[in-house]
Amino acid sequence: MTNAETKLKWEFGMNAEIISIGAELTSGQNVDTNSQWLSQRLAEIGIAVRFHATVGDDLKDIVAALRTAQARADLVIVTGGLGPTQDDLTREALAAAAGVELVLHEESLAAIRQMFAARKRPMPERNVAQAWLPHGAEAIPNHLGTAPGIWLESSSIPQAEEPNPRAVLLIALPGVPSEMHAMFREWVRPRLIERLGGAPFVIIERKLNCFGAGESMMEEKLLDLTKRGHEPQVGITVRDAIIALRIRARAASETEARRLIAPVEDTIRQRLGHYVFGVDREELHEVVARLLMEKKQTVAVAESLTGGLVTHLLTLVPGVSASLLGGIVAYANSAKENLLGVPRDLLESHGAVSAPVAEAMAVGVRQRFGADWAVSTTGIAGPTGATATKPVGLVYIGIAGRTGVRSYEVNWFGERHEIQTRSAWSALNALRLHIEGRPA
């Protein structure tokens, strides 16, 4: 029953079930976010998920969960349990549920060996287990880790003598989110769409990423769009002071959905102006890096409060080395003086957390690196360090360019790492507005 004859084309309205494997999930140590992610991705191509199940690392329990799923779903996606250790049982369970043996998949073994060779490490014998796949399965390539995924045709009834088995497609992916996401997007998704004979409808989401004002302030400008029942839907979410507006449309085709989204996006952009910095997965550091690369301009960074975070965020962008010359983390006052040339009397009269020091840091680092732009941060991240006039969360950002230097005061609250992260966004956003020629 794992042969080609069961490869039916699914009907519209097929059911999917997602099974997450791992004792760290049933014990409550970790929360299962993979099921949510997969449910969203499947909905986008018109596949409804009816059940999620979570099972610990127990072969009997996993097989039982698979059998239950085979009886009620047309597509079963399993995440987790594909590692090399003794408690990774998904391969074995899948073979049992499909009624086949595990066989060594030479191509996958070669890929695993290659993965270790590239790292110049010996391959532990244990990792060979990852190349044993159920007979008849296709291996789903994993470019980010050693565990191949599994694509296996099976049936709703393991006992072949029973009548009318349905075709059930079993897919197993690693539990590591980055690996799982890439494998789903690159390999599984196109195959599923092909299997569906094209997706019956599409859901398209356009995200507008904003920075520089609070959630309530933004929502007040958009109340007519965010109200329930508005089509396309508009939702607001916030993370680390970055506000995401999601415009979501459902239509027969991607073109049609995008046609519905366009006027709503225009309205939002008109109302929010320069608060909108990017779309979809674009992040603030990516926008800044892209602007610099497009304009063939360079930047250097001087950080106190953020301790290297602004620079690091920019280095996350591939190819940024043409524009990012580097940075100096001047945590100690002596470093601000010696490495950035901040005058000692400025540090003494205004204190390290002050607008003049932020400006001197930016000017100093710009000159030392010979950059077109410079950005600086100084502030009080807490929990200690506050004074009567300078509370935790007080931050100054400096921006230096060809035409001079400016500084901005920002006040954040939150924990140390939150103040650091939000201040890094403030610095990048101020830089963005300057590069775009519309400083706040």
Place this chain on the structure above:
Amino acid sequence: MTNAETKLKWEFGMNAEIISIGAELTSGQNVDTNSQWLSQRLAEIGIAVRFHATVGDDLKDIVAALRTAQARADLVIVTGGLGPTQDDLTREALAAAAGVELVLHEESLAAIRQMFAARKRPMPERNVAQAWLPHGAEAIPNHLGTAPGIWLESSSIPQAEEPNPRAVLLIALPGVPSEMHAMFREWVRPRLIERLGGAPFVIIERKLNCFGAGESMMEEKLLDLTKRGHEPQVGITVRDAIIALRIRARAASETEARRLIAPVEDTIRQRLGHYVFGVDREELHEVVARLLMEKKQTVAVAESLTGGLVTHLLTLVPGVSASLLGGIVAYANSAKENLLGVPRDLLESHGAVSAPVAEAMAVGVRQRFGADWAVSTTGIAGPTGATATKPVGLVYIGIAGRTGVRSYEVNWFGERHEIQTRSAWSALNALRLHIEGRPA
């Protein structure tokens, strides 16, 4: 079968299952955190959760999920589906699974009326539905909302004529976390402990955080401890190349559990030696910062590949400013030369990604900041930048101290940000071993 005779006292080792109800969960709109929370609370009183299930708002599907759970669990906790609207079906499903009718529970109706009266609002007729409970059920009071919970004795076999039914306790709680938490803590938890004949034991977990070798290599040294059935249990999880060994003991008291953990911890420490860097929630950058602060030593950082991340991780630790003087992110070769004093011929003959350059960066930054220690990173984060002899993921770490300089080659794979993060851990770990006087 819902009468008192089935109220057996459970055996040690009973199984629980958690069922979450709601289309917003199966569709991926929301992530289910209730199952995680309940799993943790049940573990604390010695009840192991073997399965989680999530079902949409469909009566047939919910009843099916309940029947599956009754067949394999002694305790089933359902969250969600207790609201007043048409798609709230948990009451009906529970009655069907237990084989009883819904009856109006006058006391609950009075409580709901009271809730509206207290808020000076008229009670919508629809809310009466929340007072219809399965026959024989106890209502679990809800002081934060209108939905009473349900405590219902049932059996593993709905068909009473079959032999040997087990007692199965069905509990339903609202999906709203604040209501669910309060009702579990105040009402359900004490009843469950009573049912167990007093909380039979506590579960204590000790985590050993390790770095410097792969998961399989570590497990190979601990196979006798990680094998199923070993007490205390030892589990391995990995995140960003940091390996956590969890020792989990179950005993009558915390003291007793810690007494069981101690020798296992000793054994692991003996076998893994310097790979173990911290316990429980301690992170690598915290350990390094603590060591430096204890020894009143200072550090400076020179980063290329990691672009400020190593410095930033250290600045996450409150009070680190006494030990962290600062850092230089020398992304461009000119910055390596001008700001760190890396000789140009070294850059030209060996390339920026090389052991001699990593060493020169560390020496240069140590001298410029006048620090006791210096750490440097240089490497290829990808996706571009690889050459025939230098693949993506090739990284060199330099450590300079009073007695000289050393470098280390590391090879990572993964995405750009993963290579950066893992390399930052490599750098911090090398620094840790040097400060501890046992360089690798």
